[in-house]
Each structure stands twice: as structure tokens, then as C-alpha cells.
Amino acid sequence: MIDFGFALKQTRQENLDKVSLEKYHKLLELEPSFKRCFQCGNCSATCSARQFTDFSIRRVHTSFRRGEYDGLAQELRKCMLCGKCTLVCPRGVNLRSLIINMRQILDETEK
Amino acid sequence: MKKVAIIGAGPAGIEAASILARNGVEVTLFEKSETPLKNLQDKAFLFPNFQSAQEIIDDLSGKLLTDRITTAFGVDIADVKWQGAEWKLVDSKEQTYVADAVLIATGYQVFDAHRKEELGYGIYKGVITSLDMEQMIKHGKILNANGDEPKRVTFLQCVGSRDEKSGNHYCSKICCVTAVKQAIEVRKQLPKCEASVFYMDLRMWGQGFEEMYRTAQEKYGVSFVRGRISEAAGTFDGRVQLKSEDTLMGLPLKMNTDLLVLMVGMEASCGTKVLGKACDISGDYGFIKSVNPHLYDNETGKPGLFAAGTCKRPMSVSDSINDARSAALAIKDYLDTIKIEN
Ligand SMILES: Cc1cc2nc3c(=O)[nH]c(=O)nc-3n(C[C@H](O)[C@H](O)[C@H](O)COP(=O)(O)OP(=O)(O)OC[C@H]3O[C@@H](n4cnc5c(N)ncnc54)[C@H](O)[C@@H]3O)c2cc1C
Ligand code: SF4
Ligand code: SF4
Ligand code: SF4
Numbered sequence: 001m002i003d004f005g006f007a008l009k010q011t012r013q014e015n016l017d018k019v020s021l022e023k024y025h026k027l028l029e030l031e032p033s034f035k036r037c038f039q040c041g042n043c044s045a046t047c048s049a050r051q052f053t054d055f056s057i058r059r060v061h062t063s064f065r066r067g068e069y070d071g072l073a074q075e076l077r078k079c080m081l082c083g084k085c086t087l088v089c090p091r092g093v094n095l096r097s098l099i100i101n102m103r104q105i106l107d108e109t110e111k
Numbered sequence: 112m113k114k115v116a117i118i119g120a121g122p123a124g125i126e127a128a129s130i131l132a133r134n135g136v137e138v139t140l141f142e143k144s145e146t147p148l149k150n151l152q153d154k155a156f157l158f159p160n161f162q163s164a165q166e167i168i169d170d171l172s173g174k175l176l177t178d179r180i181t182t183a184f185g186v187d188i189a190d191v192k193w194q195g196a197e198w199k200l201v202d203s204k205e206q207t208y209v210a211d212a213v214l215i216a217t218g219y220q221v222f223d224a225h226r227k228e229e230l231g232y233g234i235y236k237g238v239i240t241s242l243d244m245e246q247m248i249k250h251g252k253i254l255n256a257n258g259d260e261p262k263r264v265t266f267l268q269c270v271g272s273r274d275e276k277s278g279n280h281y282c283s284k285i286c287c288v289t290a291v292k293q294a295i296e297v298r299k300q301l302p303k304c305e306a307s308v309f310y311m312d313l314r315m316w317g318q319g320f321e322e323m324y325r326t327a328q329e330k331y332g333v334s335f336v337r338g339r340i341s342e343a344a345g346t347f348d349g350r351v352q353l354k355s356e357d358t359l360m361g362l363p364l365k366m367n368t369d370l371l372v373l374m375v376g377m378e379a380s381c382g383t384k385v386l387g388k389a390c391d392i393s394g395d396y397g398f399i400k401s402v403n404p405h406l407y408d409n410e411t412g413k414p415g416l417f418a419a420g421t422c423k424r425p426m427s428v429s430d431s432i433n434d435a436r437s438a439a440l441a442i443k444d445y446l447d448t449i450k451i452e453n
Contacts, residue, residue: 038273040311041356045341050363059361088229088341092275 019067023105027064030101036091037061043085043095049078057085057095064102073106112137113446116200116210118188119382120147122171122428123420123435124216129174130439136446138180139208141200143187143382147172150218153242155249157428158285158292159319164249167428183208188382190389191215191416198415211449212415212442215390215399216435217382219421222271222279222375230270230373235345238371240270241289248296253304253370256349261369263305264297265353266290267340272376273311279396283376284425287314290374291327298331307334309355317427338364343371377425390416399423409438415449417442 028035044050044058055078063072076099085095115131117124120142128138146152148171154164175182190201191213200208224232224240231238236256239247247253255261268290272283287310294306313335315321327333338355346352351371357364379387379397387393387400392411394400399418402410409417419438420431 038311039358040339041337041358042339042341045338045354045356045363056356056361056363058356058358088276090269090274090276090339 014066014068016066021067023069023109024065024067026105027098027101030105031094031098033091033093034061034065034098037065037089037093038091040090042088042090043093046084046088047079048082048084049080053078055079057099061095061098061102069106069109073103073110076103076106113212113449114139114210115212115214115442115446116141116198116208117214117216118191118200118386119216119218119420119422120144120182120184121150121216121218121420121431122148122167123218123422123431123438124214125171125174126432126435127214127216127419127439127442128180129177130436131442132177132179134439134443136179136443139210140175140180140182141186141188141202141208142182142184145185147175147182147184151428153249154245156292156296158288159317159323161292189385191386192389193413193415212417212445214438214442215383215386215411215416215418215422216420216438217386217422218380219377219383219425220380222277222283222378224270224373224375226277227270227373229342230267230340230371231343231345231351232373235343235351237345237349237351237369238343238373241266241286241293241372241374244293244370244372248293248300251300253297253300255369260301261304263307263368264294264370264372265351265366265368266294266306266308266372266374268308268310268313268374269339270373270375271378277376279376279378281396281425282314284314284316285427286374286376287312288317288320288323290372291315291320291323291333293372294333295323295327295331298327298333305334306331307336309336309338309340309353311337311339336364340371377421379422383422387422392416392418407441409434409441415445417445 044056049055083096114137117140128140151164187203189203197209198213271277297306337359340355342354350367355364384397399422401408402412419435
């Protein structure tokens, strides 16, 4: 089978009328710098964890933004919190803090 | 006769000088270089119509050949101040000049690519700037680090623009279309060489720009990848290895290229920053701030002191020239009002 890299979710339609963005809004409250992300992919291009896995931090935070939370907690375990992404983000998003907050929000709701 | 001092002999300064002279004003045009139009001399062809930069230089230079314009080249103006009845200009050798009105047209300089160390400019010979590429195109010598014909040329947008790390949040406006222009030139001069452009957004705002983009895709086979290159490293054979994410595929991307062209942004020139500060008209990022971008875009808030062209913000040649024309009109109006008071 060809792996197209979309490991996080099945191919289906995004229904923006139905998703719940509650967790996403909470994330913005905790880490407002994320509002500025413009999807350049610099974070995932430079990511240390990406060198060894198919982890893409941009795909993860974009899924979070769209209210697609399935599998994200597991995916985020691949991150080593090295902070390299934070150093390169051209919009000054504090990614390390973003990741910690994403983990926390997902853990809380999974409990 | 009323006297106007214009600082900077770029397209903006020259156009304003010529219009004022034609309208009976005596103009002194100061330029710190020994020759005017320095920023066009290193260009080959200009977007959007691929007109040769030399033609524009010849046309603009011709406009200086009138008795009403005195050129002072090799003069670096260091200070401008209001002296109660007139403006006083001081150059770097402490020489002074006076004028009834002053137009600042001190332009831009390109972002220093050394500041983005991770992109390897000044470290790997295969990493060059858009200015270097402009000269290669002009001289018909597009060569890789080993002095051979490149097989692949890659352009990277937004270097030193839209980047918090460089301190420049703004978009430089002309580099998207410049990359498309240069990619087409590469394909014209070297039909066997691949050309790709890494972009975050392609900003084709001007007349003819979007058509250039279509032509680049359709006729010249230029490829466009949506992603920002995060790092560049040299390879043992003098090429450059890039790391990016293909954000449309959601996949990490690696590739080797012979030349990586950094599309450097436009910043306020040194002269712009110095004079903006001296006259207290400096705005964001050291560009000159106009009073009102809609209604009084050439006025600085100081009576008799005006600004035009890229000293205010990134602009194309045609926009700089248009802005200079409106500045000339504003200056003419101003001179008429002081005539009544005298
Ligand atoms: C790589 C690249 C490619 C480009 N290609 C195109 C293109 O294809 N088409 C297009 O339309 N535009 C292009 N541009 C943009 C174009 O160069 C500018 O729009 C244009 O040069 C702006 O004119 P200006 O008169 O405002 O400023 P400038 O050209 O910067 O002129 C300002 C002048 O002021 C002088 N000066 C500064 N300070 C002082 C001082 N204190 N005293 C005396 N003199 C001073 C400077 O020496 C300079 O000569 C390109 C830009 C770049 C970087
Ligand atoms: S902090 Fe995590 S996501 Fe960021 S670069 Fe390091 S491993 Fe990658
Ligand atoms: S580097 Fe910053 S702006 Fe770019 S995708 Fe990552 S978080 Fe968003
Ligand atoms: S014009 Fe294009 S390359 Fe230049 S800063 Fe704006 S988006 Fe980036």
C-alpha cells in the first residue's frame, strides 16, 4: 500500500458546521501566539522528531485548529520538546509551549 | 525662482525632478553615488513586461538634461533641518545647501542575507541572492558553484520579509513576481535547467503579474512548491541540500539544487533611516511615514518636507515613478502657497 503520509485521519469530508472547536479555543487562550500561524511548515521542516518518524508538527497543530483531535495525543508523544521549531517559526509561535498545552488539553479530556 | 532639493537619484527622485523642472521650479538633485539609478543598473529586465532596465535608465537619465536641474552626484546628505525661512541640507563633508522645499527619495536597500545563517549565504557558494541572480541573468552567465551550467535552480521567497526572526513583519511586495521573472529568464537562457519556486503565498497583485505566473507554469514549466525552506547545507560536490515541508502534501521534503536563490526583501536604505530620524518622520521599520496613506501620502507633517518612492515602503519601479509624480504635484502646490505669503 502506498503511504501518503496522512496517518492521522481517514480520508473523509471536513464538516466545519459540525466540529466542536472548544479545545482549540482553549488552546488559543493558553497559547495566544498560535493565532499568528500562517501554515508555512518551517516548524515541521526543521523538527528533530521528523528526522526519524513521519511526525509533522504542522499537520498536528492544523488538525487541532480544525477540531480533528483523534489520534493527536498519541502523535504528540513523538515530540521530544527540543524546541527547535520554536527557534525557526517566522511568526513567533511558541511551539514548545503550544505542544505542552495541546498535550494537557487532550489528556484532560481523555481522562 | 523657488528652489527644491531632491535627495536620491533613483527612479522616484529623477521623475519628480523632471516634472518640477518642467513646471518652472529650480531643482538640485543630490545622489550619494557617483552615478544615478544605481538600483536599476544591476537589473536585466523588469517585470511585468520584460523591458530592458537599460531602456528605463536611458529614458530617465535623458530627463535630467535640462538647465533647471542641477545634479550633485557623489554627495551624501546627512542632515536636513528647518531654519525658520528655508530648509538647510548638510552633507557628509559639512557642506550646506538651502531650499524652499525638500523631497526625500532615498529609497531602499536589500535585506542582508547573511542574517539568515541557516540558509547558508556566504557559507556555501551555491547559495546566492536575487540580486546576484539579476546580475547573472544580465551578463548571460548563470553558473553554479563549480562554474558549470546548473541543472536545477531553486528560488526561496520571503527571505528577510514576513519573518519575525529578522524583525520584518511586512511583505516586500516585489519579490514574488521577481522570482517568477527570474525563473522564466533561467528557463529561457538554459532550457535544460529545472526551475522551482518555494513559496508561502504567491502575491501577484499587479497588472500582468498573474499572467506571468501562468506563463511560467504553462510555457516555461517552472514548478511551484508550497513550503518554506528551513535549512540549507552544502554537499560534497558543491551543490546545496534543502530541507522543507511540502505543506500541500503534508510531507517533509528534501532536495538538492545547484543554486539556491534567496529572494531578499526590501528594507529602508541607510539614507532613509538617517534622514527619517533627523527629521523625526521615521515610521515602522525605518521607512518614512506619510501623514495619511489615502489622502496625503507624500506629506510628512513638516511643511515643505515631502517623501516619494521606496523610502516609504516597498514598491515597484512604476509605483515609485507614479508616487514621485504625485509628490511633484504636492510640492508645486506647496510652493504656490508660500509664494502668496512672501
Ligand atoms: C532583486 C530585485 C529585482 C527587482 N526587479 C524589479 C523589476 O523587475 N521591476 C520593477 O518594477 N521593480 C523591480 N525592483 C524594484 C526597484 O528596484 C525599485 O522599485 C526602485 O529602484 C525604487 O526606486 P526609488 O527611486 O524609490 O529608490 P532607489 O532606486 O533605491 O533610489 C534611491 C537613491 O537614493 C540614493 N540615496 C540614499 N540615501 C541618500 C543620501 N543620504 N544622500 C544622497 N543620496 C542618497 C541612493 O544611492 C539611491 O540611488 C527590483 C528590486 C530588487 C531588489
Ligand atoms: S519541540 Fe517537538 S515538534 Fe518541535 S522540533 Fe522538537 S521534536 Fe519537533
Ligand atoms: S513555523 Fe510557525 S507559522 Fe510556520 S507552520 Fe509552524 S507554527 Fe505555523
Ligand atoms: S512579495 Fe512574495 S516573496 Fe516577497 S515578501 Fe511578499 S510574499 Fe514574500
